[in-house]
Amino acid sequence: MSQKQPCLLIVEDDVGLQSQLRWSFEDYDLVMAGDRPTAISLLRLHQPAVVLQDLGLPPDASGTTEGFATITEILEEAPHTKIIVVTGNGDRDNAVKSIGSGAYDFCSKPLDLEVLRLIVDRAFRVHELEAENRRLRSHSPAVFEGIIGSSKAMLDAYRMVEKVSPSNATVLLLGETGTGKELFARAVHRLSSRRDGPFVAINCAAIPENLLEAELFGYEKGSYTGAHKQTKGKIELAVNGSLLLDEIGDMPLSLQSKLLRFFEERVVERIGGREVIPVDVRIICATHQDLPALIREGRFREDLFYRISEVTVRLPPLRERAGDAVTLARHFLEQAATRHGRAVRGFTAKALKAIAACPWPGNVRELENAVNSAVIMADEKQIGLEALNLGAIGEDILDLHKVRSDAERRALQKAMTQAGGNLSQVASLLGISRPTIYDLLDKHGLKRPSGAE
Template sequence: MSQGPRRLLIVEDDPGLQSQLRWSFEDYDVLMAGDRPTALDLMRRHNPAVVLQDLGLPPDPAGTTEGFATIADILQQAPDTKVIVATGNGDRDNAVKSIGCGAYDFCSKPLDLDILRLIVDRAFRVHALEAENRKLKSQSASTLEGVIGNSEAMRDACRLVEKVSPSNATVLLLGETGTGKELFARAVHRLSTRRDGPFVAINCAAIPEPLLEAELFGYEKGAYTGAHKQTKGKIELASNGSLLLDEIGDMPVALQAKLLRFFQERVVERIGGRELIPVDVRVICATHQDLRAQIAAGRFREDLFYRVSEVTIPLPPLRNRIGDASLLARHFLEQAAARHGRKINGFTAKALKAIDAYPWRGNVRELENTINSAVIMADRKQIGVEDLHLGATGGGEALSLHEVRATAEKRAIERAMTQAGGNLTRVASLLGVSRPTLYDLLDKYDLKKTTDAD
């Protein structure tokens, strides 16, 4: 991770301690202030990542009022700054209070400079990591709200959405299950002139044919048994807004004819009714089916196809979105950790590599479920590749020969340990290696040794 000059602001009014600290941190870009106004001026001009501050500052050098006011002003001006507070020896109350005010850490006087350097160095590392995370989030945020991705394939899809949304054209979203078709449909609605109108979605594959017709077109009271009152259909409810016909490729052929009439005349007739009701609605369709193949097989009307596909937007599968899987994984990790109350700091390098290499047949939905499960089950502060349970294909073809060999070697040792009941002499014999070599392998793969009673 690249890092600029490590700029450290020291806020201390004692000239002797100023000199000592400047000498101790000579390898840092040190800024020195003796009071609050000078400190705030240096903050504005130089934006240091870390501040080391005494609580006793003029005009209240014997108290802490000015010190706490300085902390508040610094964090209001630059909330990401890491403030380390120097407190009196045994002054636990002020140390705790400073943390409550937003300080990153504290150290007690007289200062142990070796420990202080460790605290300051750690503060710089944390600041750099947080800055990197903010950068990744800004890169991953596309122009469409809720859409995360920085790959060229995803940017192409977003550009198409931005271009077509202000029009009234019917949009067809094509993509595998789990590619985010409804998310993109909502983006089309949000960027359209109908954004203040309703967004109504219906899954054509999830509802039986008789019920689907009633759901779409509505029905009059007494139209059939159980129709106790007049009910508007989804098309009517979406008036002056947008209607998403999800999985339209699975709509029954008989119902496609009635839908075609709506597209042609923009009127609906409720079941059991005689009145033609005009509806002004933007239609967005989505499917994972190959509609041209469906047409050839007689399962989808060609004339309806041309109506629903005025503009077609293909959504790429996750395996074709180079680099997006790890961006999404970080996003899902943050959500899942907050939801389950787990303190997980991220992924190991191998885990991120496996995530980017895995084919994700279920696309974003599969990735989200995998990360959610890993967050729940993880035993460490970072999610490792073993927590993802991606199986033998977890690394995909991207695994190097070294990694393939290492994986096979570890599994062979684990099998031998099981067969030998943990007896290291027998394990070494089964593997064809010496006991010293076996010990090295156990250390290498962090496998638990048994006692030497064997």
């Protein structure tokens, strides 16, 4: 039995365009609607993942009121639906407004069917990934608390955490600063049999070397100046639970040998003490460092590396998480708007494209900081490109629009030359209709051939 085709709902009242779109998306399970009531009825019946919708719908076919009302009602009925809005040529204001209203993307008339196809295919893939993300996160309501992302790279990380957590294996989380290593460590703990025990974290890079040993192993009263009472270390405090050794790559060599003994014998000895204390602790380690490189430089013990990396989970940087930056930005905007009491409701289209294009070297923390600052300083209800302060990224985005427009103009001029000004032949060469040719000529300020209608 062949796999069921994904359902695409097209909301368009132009019969001619309906036919063109039906032909272009024949490999999808298509349902067509010409107005809002029919669209909502079909939405409830077929539950399409993606909706391709014109803004000009009856009874307001020449305006956008009905179109925006349709977007609102669709998202109220099915919040996870990906809506792709079709706007008029050059109608950037309504395109931006539609994104602010919750639409996934937009495409301007005259429609470039190849580009539209890419947008639709991508929307289905994003919907599929987000559904898988929700399934994984629903495994336990708080397992992945604070972790947001539906890209393939993040789904791979979720699946690894699901598999390794029920075991007693030592887990090594590798990732750049700001990729969520502690959040994933907590997820490992919550999915383990030790979930009811303590979760204890210590940052090996944030504590001076002379104090780190005491923090890890504890000390006896009088063992050194200022040791006024017996104090348990982090390892003992994590008994029957999980201990996160964050930034373990920054641990001094002098302590690595003592930590190795703990890994081999599962006992600790407090500073100044003679008693060997057995401990039952699940160890999770995290670092942004390249540990094999540190081993080659003599700064990290190779035998300790093999102890801490029974299972390694790589957490992807934000630049490798396709689509997640925009999802995170919207989440941070809602949080910041509530926290600061600001009536900011979304991003402009240019801002969203800049967010998606930015490499974010500081990862999620950098993105959160940029959005938080933009919300505080925003003068409008939507955050624009300038408010994000992304520098050259904004210029690159603007250039992309210019490049596409220039390419369109060159293709039109070349076809006009080859066809000797015969618009029927021009339309045939470019694979578009004569009315679309007229729109393009007007858009690019090109003269119509004499006698052309």
